[in-house]
Amino acid sequence: MTAVHPRRSTAGAVPALLVLLGLLAGLTGCGGAAHKPARPAADPAVQQLLDRRAAAVRQHDQQAFLAGVDPHATRFLAAQRQVFGNLAQVPLADWSYRLVRTDAFPLPPMAGTGGTRRTAAEVQLRYRLSGYDAEPVVSTSYLTLTQRAGHWYVAADDDGASAGHRSAVQLWDQGKVTAVHGTHSLVLGLGDTKTLRGYAADADRAVPQVQHAWGTAGWPGTVVIEAPRTLDQLGALLAADPDDYKGIAAVTTGELGGSAQAPADRVIVNPAAFGELSAFGRQAVLTHETTHVATRLATTAHTPLWLSEGFADWVAYRESGRTAPEIAPELAQDVTAGHIPAALPTAADFRPTSTDLAQAYEGGWLASRLVADEWSPDQLTALYRAAGTGATLDSVLRTHLHLSLTDFTARWRTYVQQELG
Ligand SMILES: [Zn+2]
Structure with a gap:
């Protein structure tokens, strides 16, 4: 179960709300407990492809990353080049993929490539932000893999979407991520740097307030903020209908009743609604959301x-x-x-x-x-x-x-x- 604590933007005081969304598993997933085990017949070369891809991300090796993309999938190749560049400023401590299963969704027919072997793979991404995440964020992708001349390649990440197997969307899938490092905060955003610096300043003021009220034990005293640029991007990050979040200034994602192994929390800002708030309102929103981050381990369904x-x-x-x-x-x-x-x-x-x-x-x-x-x-x-x-x-x-x-x-x-x- 994943908890979202959205906060509305209204004049004056700033009411907030909490929703429980199982479908958010894609954003901060629950470890894939419900998944079938990987089929024993799965080619070990598929996991090796994923391992090379992960190593390329960790080592900032664009050439190695793109070498794992199907050269015939020209549009996907261009998009992957973009995504790799978008990640450049994201401080990663860890990045790995696990093949959950092959034959994960029905593949659309492919014209004119007789003989090419393909498989539809469900893949789990686990990553940690350096200096911030004690535990990884886990998200699920549905990849089309092709085998050419004995080599596996990633050829698409959206073939399963129409059948309900939608790859989780991360900030770097949406644009170039700027990282702003605050004293107690890391802001990853798609907007202009000045706005992102403002979020970091608010979060840096929020953390001591929360520590004063709640204490310093049981949470790291830091907060990670993700800032998409548009409402549609926010909806994609949450795998939710953007219209539901129109008036919401920020949400916190995390796992209710989590253990110390629970996935890392993220505060996600809705720039338009957040921007309409007064300075007082913005500070209140980020202090409220940071409180959810701090109290996460003590907060359960009870x-x-x-x-x-x-x-x-x-x-x-x-x-x-x-x-x-x-x-x-x-x-x-x-x-x-x-x-x-x-x-x-x-x-x-x-x-x-x-x-x-x-x-x-x-x-x-x-x-x-x-x-x-x-x-x-x-x-x-x-x-x-x-x-x-x-x-x-x-x-x-x-x-x-x-x-x-x-x-x-x-x-x-x-x-x-x-x-x-
Ligand atoms: Zn709340």
Whole structure:
């Protein structure tokens, strides 16, 4: 399971949302556990081709890289030359391919090449960014391989797409990647360098804020930001409909309930929506997303969204000097009109299509703020860690706050009225 924490861009406060997307496996995959084992009949020469290709990337050897591409696939060859160049600035610690299986998808008929042997390969790419990724990012490609005069070549990476075997898209498949190295951040982007430097500056301010709130243990204290240039590029990176992300300023990808071996997290910025935010809003977004990165190992399917999203907003806003109605304008409007939510926000309230999405984030933020202010920030982080362990929320609240879920909800409703009324 892969978690995405998208954050909306709106005026004023910046509600966010979390979606669970199994289909994101292509971006930060789950190790291919569901795949069939490689067929024993697979030619070992195929894995050797992939090994040479990986070594060429690691060694920045363009000639060796292109030597593994089918010379008859002229368009693909030109595209591969481009992709290799696009990777030049990406600081790689590791890059390897694993053949998962051959005969992975039906190949389209090929005209005029009688006798050429072909196979459709499912291939796993694993890579680590130097200085940032303790564990690799894993993604799946569906490659057409051809054999000519006894040699295997990569001939295409999109023949499986129409049958649903779509190769995962990475930033470098979309254009030349510029790398900006911050103090606590690495920004990989397709846009202009000045914009990318701005992201790095925001991320560099976010990391100490998050460390102050959450601590330094259990995460490296760094963040990797990917910045495509367009909404369509963002959609391709997420293997999602770009329209769903129009109003989303940034998302965090990663694995919920991950272990220390979970794939590396990425914060992916939607440049258009992010660019519409004020300086305050941009900082809040990156602090919120960086909080998700920091808390990843403590966040599981048991963690309620009002807590994971509310905590991220609490970290983002705690030193903002803004009032509660300034940070929670939609919920404040409801309260002024006499509507106080009956219960803490549910998972459904955090769906992108939820009509009360802003109120869900704002309610979650106030729940975290209540615990931090009336108990302590340490109690809030302890509550967060306990909520992910699998004990019921009611028992976690009783242990840490000496309140039942019912009593905590009542306390929160009073607090919402008091802060926003
Ligand atoms: Zn979030």
